[in-house]
Amino acid sequence: MTENSFSRAAPSRRSFLQMSGAMAAGAGVLPFLKVLPASAQADETVVVVTGQTINSLDLHRTGTNRASYQVAVNCYDRLVSFGTKELPDGSLSYDYATIVPELAESWEISEDAIVFKLKPDATFFDGTPVTAEDVRWSFERAVSVGGFPTVQMKAGLLEKPEQFEALDEHTFKVNLLRPSKLTLPDLAVPVPIVLNSALAKENATADDPWATEFVHQNTIGSGAFRVVRWDPGQQLVYERNDDWKGGPLPGARRVIVREVPNPSNRRALVVRGDVQMSFGIPNKDAQELADNPDLEVFSTPIENCIHCIGLNYAFEPFQDPDVRKAVAYAIPYADIFQTAAYGRGAPMWGGSGEIESIAWPQPFPYATDLDKAKAHLDKSGYASGFEVPISISIDLDWMEPTALLLQESLAKIGIATTIEKIPGANWRTAALVEKRLPLHLENFGGWLNTPCYYFFWAYKEGHLFNSSNYANPEVERLVDETLHMPMDDPAYAPKIKRLFEIAFEDLPRIPLWQPALNVATNGATGYEYWFHRQLDARGLARS
Amino acid sequence: MAAGRLRTVVSRVxxxxxxxxxxxxxxFLLTRMLPGDPAAYFAGAAADAQSIxxxxxxLGLDRPLHEQFVFYVGDLLQGDLGQSISTGQPVAVxxxxxxxxxxxxxLLALLLSCAVALPLGILAATRPGSLADHACRVLVTAGVSLPTFFTGLALIYVFYxxxxxxxxxxxxxxxxxxxxxxxxxxxxxxxxxIGDWQTWWGALRQIVLPAVTLALFTLAxxxxxxxxxxxxxxxxxxVRTARAAGLRRSTVLYTYAFRNALLPVITTLGMVFSFTLGANVLVEKVFAWPGIGSYAVDALVVSDYAAVQGFVLTMALLFVALNLLIDIAYTLIDPRIGFDG
Known part of the structure; x- marks a missing residue:
């Protein structure tokens, strides 16, 4: 590191800038490293390395990638947010069951509407107050731009601009199409952010009515941080917004997110303590660094998310229930979990078969048993075996070791396989849109943490993550009935248990394990797991 | 002579x-033939058919191919390489x-590489079979047979x-x-x-390891x-004549032999340069170096048409310029070589 860089006495460009920066402090967007001397900065700066690239500051823009969602989390406010809970291992996690205020001070839910009272003193970065009209405009933007934001809004039944009304300066009303337990949680995900609508409109053009080009390069929210510097492909620098009203003030004054593509370098940086956090480390590193006394390693199983094997019903042998069960008994679950996941996450096999709770995901009642597998295959119409390719994506690192172990095991019961590797840009089209892969690996994780939401995406006919072309009228009916039903409704649990039963029996997807999000810290506190799997910098501080 | 050279440069351009x-x-055609579907990719994980x-x-991808091409060429003529969807920035920027x-x-890597390779090559040639010759052989074999990402990671492991x-x-x-x-x-x-030697020192410290990694590879x-x-x-x-005429050893070696040997060396240098510029993506990835190699690979993986096209076009222009420079260098080194010959 370069602690000498600020210590020279000779007047240099930097020391000059430091002086002028100190005078200009508070004057809005400050360029990088001009405010504080290096020593003060080190105490309040948290440096995070990641392998992902942030490609936009605007979540609503076409082409914005997942890594960029963290900007929406850290620089913008939503009406509401999720609370925080402590997990059994002592680490922090967001709490799906608790909705807490962010921009809204309070809210009232009635049969056909939710009315929010906004915090009267919340302001945007430029000092203008946050009004209900800003919220209305921002929500209209989210449901109108198309693509992912619009789809995610729709999941909470937020579909039409007419649903949003600014009643007065600080009162905002969402008209409900129908009551749903998903609406309020869907207002706490990264998508329904509130933007400075006046500033956005100033920078909108006829071709770009939602100012996506401007918001792409500028953060215009009211959130905990603003982006003061963004070098695409290299780094993003957050600076704390001292006037933030959405929650307790972050402990770090500045958070620097550096992109380091090579995982071994990320590991070296955090082990040496040159950076305070490595976000999204490989399972292997998580396992190996867990015993390092200097580091804290967090491995949080990702809620409502399962790595699984998809058996495509369009492929004739997989229409035979005995073939599907033969595959389920032939999978070397434990070996795969150790080899592909280094034991990080939660096993999803070897369940008792008794469905005691509606916790999801839960282990399926299958375990590695080649004799049972062979018996099922003998009973089926394919006793002499068959040939099928195992399709995997090149981009997802857990798939290849999984496929190799699966191939070896299936060969033992007479199912001959070849491994077909599909490039990342193609994978989605082949697996999810065309749904043409007979035997494939798949992963889906739902942001909204309810079992019915998982079944909605992964088991309903024609839905995107139903890559197995599974269609069952009873599943259709049960998902439609439960999706918007409150979870404490007495009818909910029995219906969900029935769905689990069908999933165990029909096996369009065979779960392998619930993957984990791994984060290592060295000298930083306050890491909290979030369902969106991106960095929430608002709790971070130097230890 | 100068006018003649100018004319030939113009004709080469x-x-x-x-x-x-x-x-x-x-x-344009090759990127369109890539198997991926950028619309599906950029629509995100939870997109449905309508949002795709x-x-x-x-993105204008619903139009027929020839129309897309006309738009592309029209933008190109105005100096607009388009907008990369994956990084969200204009490709030209x-x-x-x-x-x-x-x-x-x-360039720094090649400079380092030349500073070592040329004296080493001369030394090895003047004393074939000697210890210096064998040392040269070992060094270049090691340099070329170790993959750059390995050398890079090893250097980082030891020195960082x-x-x-x-x-x-x-x-x-x-x-x-x-x-x-x-x-x-x-x-x-x-x-x-601007005389900011702190920043200069900081930049030099960062560039040393990747430059050495690349230099080792291009040494051979x-x-x-x-x-x-x-x-x-x-x-x-x-050279025999020069020696027989009793010219000094250094004159024979540098003025006569080396100047004549320089032509193939320059040719190799040009090839190594253009090759390295495109192929140092591994070094860029290892050192988080924000270069064009990693940009192109990332763009290719997600079928980001504008970025890939911009990259290939830039490389092509660079290559044309480089060849021109090398040809001019030839005529400076050896006046017998004309452009037309």
């Missing part, structure tokens, strides 16, 4: 035009920022992780420095221009070519 047109057409269609329209990073790294001499492998500048105001885009030059062709060309020159008639 004119000859490059069909090449560039060919590159434009071929890259919306994005396809927004991105290339202008990343190309100097790659050029600075590659174990010894702590090198700075963290975090790209062109550690984050406590400000980027020098942009003149050439080469940090070492820009920092020197240069050293081997120098050795071979020098051996041939030293055994030629004019």
């Amino acid at each position: 004119a000859q490059a035009i069909p090449v560039v047109i060919g590159v434009v057409v071929v890259t 269609a919306e994005i396809r329209t927004a 991105e290339l202008a920022r990343r190309l100097p990073a790659s050029l600075e790294l590659t 992780y174990l010894l702590g001499w090198a700075p963290a492998p975090l790209g062109r500048l550690d984050f406590v420095y400000l980027e020098p105001p942009r003149v050439t885009g080469f940090f070492l030059i820009d920092a020197a221009l 062709p240069l050293a081997r070519m120098t050795r071979a060309a020098m051996l041939q020159a030293l055994s030629s008639d004019f």
Whole structure:
């Protein structure tokens, strides 16, 4: 590191800038490293390395990638947010069951509407107050731009601009199409952010009515941080917004997110303590660094998310229930979990078969048993075996070791396989849109943490993550009935248990394990797991 | 003579035009033949058919191919390389920022490489079979047979992780420095221009390890070519004559032999340069170096048409310019060579 860089006495460009920066402090967007001397900065700066690239500051823009969602989390406010809970291992996690205020001070839910009272003193970065009209405009933007934001809004039944009304300066009303337990949680995900609508409109053009080009390069929210510097492909620098009203003030004054593509370098940086956090480390590193006394390693199983094997019903042998069960008994679950996941996450096999709770995901009642597998295959119409390719994506690192172990095991019961590797840009089209892969690996994780939401995406006919072309009228009916039903409704649990039963029996997807999000810290506190799997910098501080 | 040279330069530039047109057409067609569907990719994980269609329209990918091509060429003529969807930045801006990073790294690496390879090659040629010759052979074999990402990681492990001499492998500048105001885009030059020696030192510290990694890799062709060309020159008639005429050893070696041996070396240098510029993506990835190699690979993986086309076009133009420079260098080294010959 370069602690000498600020210590020279000779007047240099930097020391000059430091002086002028100190005078200009508070004057809005400050360029990088001009405010504080290096020593003060080190105490309040948290440096995070990641392998992902942030490609936009605007979540609503076409082409914005997942890594960029963290900007929406850290620089913008939503009406509401999720609370925080402590997990059994002592680490922090967001709490799906608790909705807490962010921009809204309070809210009232009635049969056909939710009315929010906004915090009267919340302001945007430029000092203008946050009004209900800003919220209305921002929500209209989210449901109108198309693509992912619009789809995610729709999941909470937020579909039409007419649903949003600014009643007065600080009162905002969402008209409900129908009551749903998903609406309020869907207002706490990264998508329904509130933007400075006046500033956005100033920078909108006829071709770009939602100012996506401007918001792409500028953060215009009211959130905990603003982006003061963004070098695409290299780094993003957050600076704390001292006037933030959405929650307790972050402990770090500045958070620097550096992109380091090579995982071994990320590991070296955090082990040496040159950076305070490595976000999204490989399972292997998580396992190996867990015993390092200097580091804290967090491995949080990702809620409502399962790595699984998809058996495509369009492929004739997989229409035979005995073939599907033969595959389920032939999978070397434990070996795969150790080899592909280094034991990080939660096993999803070897369940008792008794469905005691509606916790999801839960282990399926299958375990590695080649004799049972062979018996099922003998009973089926394919006793002499068959040939099928195992399709995997090149981009997802857990798939290849999984496929190799699966191939070896299936060969033992007479199912001959070849491994077909599909490039990342193609994978989605082949697996999810065309749904043409007979035997494939798949992963889906739902942001909204309810079992019915998982079944909605992964088991309903024609839905995107139903890559197995599974269609069952009873599943259709049960998902439609439960999706918007409150979870404490007495009818909910029995219906969900029935769905689990069908999933165990029909096996369009065979779960392998619930993957984990791994984060290592060295000298930083306050890491909290979030369902969106991106960095929430608002709790971070130097230890 | 000067007028004649100017005329030939102009004619060479004119000859490059069909090449560039060919590159434009071929890259356009090749990117469209890539199997991926950018609309589906950029629609995100939870998109449905309708939102994919919306994005396809927004990207202009729903139009027939020939129409897309006309739009592309029209933009190109106005100097607009389009907008990269994956990075969200205009391709021209991105290339202008990343190309100097790659050029600075590659040029410094080649400079280092030449500084070692040329003397080594000459030494090996003047004393074939000696210890120096064998040392040269070992070094170049090692250099070329170790993959660059391995050399890079090994250097980082030793000099950063174990010894702590090198700075963290975090790209062109550690984050406590400000980027020098942009003149050439080469940090070492820009920092020197304004006399900011702290930043210059910071930039130098960052570039040393990746430059050495690349230099080790490019050492082999240069050293081997120098050795071979020098051996041939030293055994030629004019060197024998010069020796017989009693010229001094250094005059024979440098004025007669080396100058003649330089032509194949320059040719190799040009090839190594253009090859390295495109192929140092592994080094860029290892050192988080924001160059064009990693940009192109990332763009290719997600079928980001504009970025890939911009990259190939830039490389083609660079290659044309480089060949021109090398041809001019030939005529300076050896006046017998004309452009038309």
